[in-house]
Amino acid sequence: LNANNQQKGVDSLIRTDLESLARHRAISDAALVGGDEDLVSAVEAAQGYGARVHLWGIEAGEGRNQAEPLLWEVDSQRTFDLDFCRPYVTRRPVTMYEDDTPAPSREDVRFVGAQIAAAWLAARGRESLADLLPGHPYLPGSVDQDLLVEAERLLQHSLRGHAHLRRALRDGFWQHLQAQY
Known part of the structure; x- marks a missing residue:
């Protein structure tokens, strides 16, 4: 995906x-x-x-x-x-968020990206990081999908339709990982 x-x-x-x-x-x-x-x-x-x-x-x-x-x-x-x-066969549950809530700030989203990166790195180890770095700034589809789903859960806000926030999320994720290498 x-x-x-x-x-x-x-x-x-x-x-x-x-x-x-x-x-x-x-x-x-x-x-x-x-x-x-x-x-x-x-x-x-x-x-x-x-x-x-x-x-x-x-x-x-x-x-x-x-x-x-x-x-x-x-x-x-x-x-x-x-x-x-x-x-x-099961469908992944769809989380619905209120449309009237204000979107989180870029900095909040970037911070969440870094949090998720820290958890990702802790779960997989530094050797997994070496597999991601050559693809920078792109993430493998499965990693990107997990990042987006987890970010929406933590933020309690959908990132669909907010390309600038998705970019901020990925930037935060990458910045944390690159700081560890």
């Missing part, structure tokens, strides 16, 4: 993995859980190397959730009953 909680570039990663595994004969069959038409080229590439691709999906509440062109290309298709999947 990116900083806006959006999934980007997943199709290209799936294509790369699927094609690479098929090309190196590391797989003979692949189960693809998805339904996006953009995956057709990934399926064709894997099949070109001799792999069979099986499309798995979850029953849609209404209509279809798998693209027709993708269904034509795969070697087999299986749809799991929605009730079968429900016990294994």
Whole structure:
């Protein structure tokens, strides 16, 4: 997930993995859980190397959730009953914040970023810091997502729609980490 909680570039990663595994004969069959038409080229590439691709999906509440062109290309298709999947899938609870509360100051948000960085560093150790530094000023998606969720919890204020506060949060996080290196 990116900083806006959006999934980007997943199709290209799936294509790369699927094609690479098929090309190196590391797989003979692949189960693809998805339904996006953009995956057709990934399926064709894997099949070109001799792999069979099986499309798995979850029953849609209404209509279809798998693209027709993708269904034509795969070697087999299986749809799991929605009730079968429900016990294994949960949604992350959404925390609602009052819109009428004033946004925190940049300095407050920067301080929270530093607090979270201190806890992150204490939990993972200095060796984990070496993995983050080459990516500065960007954080890996999972770290960034955890940072944003924890900051919203501590601040009791949503940072969605406040790009300048998210930047201040990340700045505070990075400043604390860089001071430790």
